[in-house]
Amino acid sequence: MGPLELAVYRDDWRDAAQFRMRAAFVKAMKQRGAAPKRAGKARKKASDAPSNTFSQLSRHSFVEMLDDDEVETLPERPKPGPSYPVTAAKVAARLLLARLFDGRKDVLDRLKLAAPVVTIDVAERDLLQAVIGNWQDVLFPEGVRVMDTGNLGRREDFDMVSLAMTQPRKTKDTGEFEKQALSALCLGLPFVAISPDAESHLPAVVLKSDPIRLVLPSIDARVIALAIRVVTGKPCRELLEDDAARLLTATDLSIGIRFDRSPEECLAQLKRLVDLRRVPASVRDISLDDLHGMGEAVRWAKSVIADLKMWKAGMPWSAIDAGACLEGPPGVGKTTLPMAMQRSAAEQGIKLELASCSHSQFQGAGDGHLGHFMREMTSFFASARAKPRPVLVFIDECDSFADRSKLRPSHSHADYVTACVNGLISELDGISSSRDGATSSREGLILLGASNDLSRCDPAILRSGRLNRIIRIGLPDLNDLEKMYRFRLGGRLVHDDLQEICMLSLGSTGADVERIVKDALRIARHASRDLMLSDLRAVVSPEEDRDFDTQRRVAIHEAGHILMDVLNFGAPENVLANIAAVGQRGGATVRTKSPPFAGTYSDYRLRLETLIAGRTAESLLLSEHSHGSGGRRGSDIHLLTTTAAAMVGSLGLAGPVPLLFFGSLDDTEELMSYPEVRRAAHEELQKAAESCLAKLTAHRPVLEGIVKILLQARRIDGLAVADLLARSRIRS
Structure with missing residues (x-):
């Protein structure tokens, strides 16, 4: 270890030790329930006591420092120690x-x-x-x-x-x-x-x-051992293999190495992260273990497969949770899950038949009139029941089987829709007469549905005993995106860090990732060379063709969202924003982990402020907002409307008559049909806009700083926003 490296090691060891002592002291005070005054006296007493300063370590050799397992005490420093842990x-x-x-x-x-x-x-x-x-x-x-x-x-x-x-x-x-x-x-x-x-x-x-x-x-085993020693305060007795260490990124080190873990626990976490980067070389034959960002859905599928083994051994079918429905935006993997489930079952020695259908498939039979629809549906389920059990019956487009209660008597196709839904319910219940009059049983049939929006689906389809388990699939977070890229890259770019690609891809689905990788491979193929990281970057963040004013407006919009998110909900490590133009999206702000939400009026008010912050930031810095907040389902305006309408007409949180129930919280169309709900919802949105504007105005320098970073780097995380806020408070 050279003199410069030793000096850095000393400084970081000192800062990390001070933070650990600070954290331990705070924890002890919390456990003892000490009053702030007592805590202050204890802190002063600790500072007056003899301490083991880092300068004493200069008398030790480097090996002795690594093997030093003595209990640390707070080094003497005139200034208080760091309030944030030293990261690996x-x-x-x-x-x-x-x-x-x-x-x-x-x-x-x-x-x-x-x-x-x-x-x-x-x-x-x-x-x-x-x-x-x-x-x-x-x-x-x-x-x-x-x-x-x-x-x-x-x-x-x-x-x-x-x-x-x-x-x-x-x-x-x-x-x-x-x-x-x-x-x-x-x-x-x-x-x-x-x-x-x-x-x-x-x-x-x-x-x-x-x-x-x-x-x-590059990061190597030696620097990892030193980082573990500094962050945890304890020596690392085992080194990673060099080839494993080379696979880890700086982010991996911060994830795996934490002050509250032992060196052994840190190494275990790092080895787990190494395994995540060692992906299958082929993208064929996807199994459940290859599906990422679908945690609950994959767990359900694996549970069913485990139960199938027991069913074959004599367990009654009624004990199996054999009905579920997936809900999520297009491209998140809803239609991929059945095929992955079939392959995973085969890997465990279970032959699982797959039968897939959809509303459009039934309606496309013949000329689409009711008789042809019903005949096609009956034929499909009869064919599914004829297959050797077990059979996975996958029903796509469940929301096309519309809610019968929402059909107005004057609806021109009310009878058609009602008959279609009734027919599906009959099939789901397994009551289908064969030619000899016998009744088929549902035993051995696993029912799995999929929908982009289950609020439009008839609730009877989702009743217990049918597609009763609702599994919602959201957009993948950074960790899931990297796994998706690694899988689809099939062993390519194994030594490259994909974090920037993943951050620029936030808001994308698994289908988007597949398209991005295919387009990048096409670029490399046409250039007659192997795939490079720059090929992925060229697809996910192509040469900017938007003029500067448009880029700045997008940056201001996303800056408003991420600033308000951090102000209102904290946990900045879970928030990210970018201004990458991916598909129809000009930018995105994503929170990868939901904050605590008790469902109070205050909670919903903060949510409204965060949703309206992009539009408000545009008005604040540009004097006029654009149409970027609305125009489609899932837009800021759409989410603001649905949230405010639910607060007023369904959740009893706001409005002149909060004790009245006007309709289901997800039935915005019905709620907004009442004039009093419309007026009260708009008033709530105006209040949120005013309070949001006040917060953004108070933090305008920070907002402008975020915009600058987004224009330069095209992305920013919540920790950087929190740092800007902290600096702003210090200056003020």
């Missing part, structure tokens, strides 16, 4: 950067004494962000005045110039980009440029200036 990603980035310059002490000396141009390539996206945020503290702990190329000042006021690029340079921005870089170079100050790849990201004038080219080392 940050530790790894700082150690790797220090290791790099320990090996190139000549470059560090030149940066201090001369005016070299130094480029640092950091291929891994999360390491890049950590290096950008920490390089000054690592290389110049005594302090240095750094000028950014985008904001040049007087030469005498600065010691060096820096340039950080996270996105490849774009042709249309070349002129101004090169001009700024050239002006910075002409100052004759040390110049540090950090990017994923200098050749594709940095200005041409920087590459022509005879730079010293450096590449940050």
Whole structure:
């Protein structure tokens, strides 16, 4: 370990130890129920007591430090310790950067004494962000005045110039980009440029200036062991295999290595993450284990398969949960689950027959009149029952079997719809007479439905004994998206970090991921080469063809959403936003884990504020909002309307007559047919808009900061938003 790396190790160990002591103290106070006054006295007493400062560790060798298992006490520092844990990603980035310059002490000396141009390539996206945020503290702990190329000042006021690029340079921005870089170079100050790849990201004038080219080392087993030692405070007795360590990203380290875990637990988590990246080489024959983002649905399917084994051994069919319906937006894998279920059953020695149908299939028989519809449906179920049991009967488009209670007497096809629903219910109950008059049994038939919107489906179809278990499938989160990409890539890009691709894909479905991978493979195929990460990036985030004003409006809209989300619901680690144009979507803000929601008026009010924040932010910063909040089901305006209508007409939370029930909370059309509900819902939305505007106005500098980051990086996470908020509070 070189001197720079040792110094970084010391600093990070000290900060991590202080945080652990702080966390332990707070936990102890909570457990004892101590009053704040007592806690303050205890804290003062602890600070006056003798401590084991880190300076004492300088007398130990590196091996002794790693093996030191002594109980830590809070090091002496005049300032309070950090309130946020030291992350493994940050530790790894700082150690790797220090290791790099320990090996190139000549470059560090030149940066201090001369005016070299130094480029640092950091291929891994999360390491890049950590290096950008920490390089000054690592290389110049005594302090240095750094000028950014985008904001040049007087030469005498600065010691060096820096340039950080996270996105490849774009042709249309070349002129101004090169001009700024050239002006910075002409100052004759040390110049540090950090990017994923200098050749594709940095200005041409920087590459022509005879730079010293450096590449940050990759994450290895040694730096992982050090990170575990720093974060947990305990030595890591076992090292990962080198090939396994190379598969891990900085994000993986932060996920797996936490201060509240032992080194053994951290290693177990890291090994689990390594296994996630070692995916099957073939995308054929999808099984349940290959389906991601469908947790509850997969668990139900596996449970049914396990029960099928017991049924064959004599367990009664009535004990099996053999009826379910999947609900979710198009493309989330509803129609893939039956095939995966069939294959997984086969892997366990169970031959599961599959019979699939849909409303449109029945209606497409003959000329579509009722007799042909019923004959086709009866024939299908008869065929399904004739198959060797067990049989999985999959019914798509369940919402096409509309709710009979919502049909007005004047509806021209009321009798047709009613007869179709009645026929399906009869089949689901397994009551179908054969030619000899016998009655078929449903035993051995597993019923699985699928729908984009079950609120439109007749509730009798979802009754107990039919498709009674409702399984809702949402959009995949970052972890699920990476698993989807890894599976569909079939072993390609195994050493590449897909986090940026996943963040830009937020809001996409499994079907979208499949299309993205196919398009990327086509790009590589046409170029007669193997797939590259840049091919995926070109598909998921193509060259921006929107004008700057449109990009800025989208950034403002998403900035409003993510800022209000963090303000209202906290847990910033679960929120992300991007302005990537994927399909019909110009941007997205996604919360990967739902916050606590008690269903009070206050909870719903915060939800309304968050939904209306995009539109409100546009009005605040641009003086006028666009149509981007509405126009389709699932839009902000649609969700605002359904939520406010439910609050007033169904949930008893608002309005002049909260004790009256006007209809089901998901039947917005019926609720909004009442004038009093419409008026009260609109009043609630106006109140939410006013309170949202007040919050955004109070945090306008933060809102503008988020917009700037989105325009530069095209994505931002909630932790970055929380950091901007914290800085804003400190300044104020």
